[in-house]
Amino acid sequence: MNSVIGANIVRFIALLLVQVVICNNINFLGYINPYIYIIFIFLFPIRENRLIFLLVSFLLGMMVDMFSDSGGVHAAAAVCLAYSRPVLLKTSFGMLYEHQTIKFSNTEVGSLITYITLGTVLHHFILFSLEIFNISNILLILKKTLFSSIFTILLSVLIIILFSRTRK
Amino acid sequence: MQQIFNFVIRNKTFLLFLLLFSIALALTIQSHSYHRSKFINSANGLTGGVYGTFNSIDQYFDLKEENAILSDENKRLREQLLNSVNTSDSSYIDTTSYSQGKYRVIKANVYKNSYSLTNNLLTLNRGENDSVKQDFGVITSKGIIGIIDNTSKKYATVLSILSKKSQINAKLKSTNHIGSLIWNGESPEFTQLIDVSNFAPVKIGDTIVTGGQSAIFPKGIGIGTIDSFETDISGDTYNIQVRLFNDMTNVGTVYIIENLDKTEIKALEDSIDE
Structure with missing residues (x-):
């Protein structure tokens, strides 16, 4: 049990640092940045208390906000993603989730990609809507969501596959 | 009373979500509507x-x-x-x-x-x-x-x-016609100078400098050169596209x-x- 908590604390700090020091400065084609800190929310243990999960996600978003001077946009998007995670899990993993037996390290890659894609698009859409905060710029919001999502999904899947030890 | 407690306990996840989301939303709105981002900023x-x-x-x-x-x-x-x-x-x-x-x-x-x-x-x-x-x-x-x-x-x-929150007093270098420097949120190479009087002799390539009307910047600090300009819809003022000297x-x-x-x-x- 303690190793799970330890692993999550390490993951929290590592992802936060990588996000603010490296990923926030990529600015591919001028505005495309990956937001890989949401891997933490994807991989958070499923059987943990949901209240703690929400609070930790909020804290993570808030920290990213503090580093990037963006008000509360990351916190809002992270909390939304954390709250809607059960629905995402159910749609992408189906029966496995019903039986509470998902282990991210040995699920099928296909379901994993569905799960991450849905979550990332949801998170990025909320993030950019709040950041731009102007409904007349809906095209800009969609454009940013699309391109940043592709970047984030690619990186997230790669990172999750690379760092999971017991993949078949 | 009992029912209220039951309601709170049954929906505790949703209520916590609502609480955290509204905090985040409040911070976002606050950062959009005021000049200062007071609570969460990277100066710590x-x-x-x-x-x-x-x-x-x-x-x-x-x-x-x-x-x-x-x-x-x-x-x-x-x-x-x-x-x-x-x-x-x-x-x-x-x-x-x-x-x-x-x-x-x-x-x-x-x-x-x-x-x-x-x-x-x-x-x-x-x-x-x-x-x-x-x-x-x-x-x-x-x-x-x-x-x-x-x-x-x-x-x-x-x-x-x-x-989008910044607004700086600027003028044409050759004359004293003033305007406000704003940004439309698109390219980091360009900013926009608006409210420049129609009487100003605007030429592509001219230099824009700070106006010195506010107490923040001294007069005559470089901003950029005129890349293109058009007359505002009202017809009284120019909207000028300024190419910045600085690579931001x-x-x-x-x-x-x-x-x-x-x-x-x-x-x-x-x-x-x-």
């Missing part, structure tokens, strides 16, 4: 420390470029010193011509820069300990960067000119400018308002 010890550590590594990659910029500036200053003519209308920064000790200049390093958001902020490694305060101007050797937004003991954030995506060393007469000017203006 934690973020400053982290950025400082990585900045010291990062600096090595730009050393060559920084050197070139500095020697360029040295050359200009040396030329000015030798020619020693009063060039207060020049496009580049010449702190010696703002003589009579009206301005104080503080050197600072940029710890964090951003240009892809709609409201961009920079973090500098100077703060209240170096007597940096809100509303000081920030420039480089080429032109203006922005205005100090928040300060902590050791760090300060700068509201970049690449921000690559800012290393900046100067913070304090106007020592600011309190006096401010007091005078306030007395007129009453």
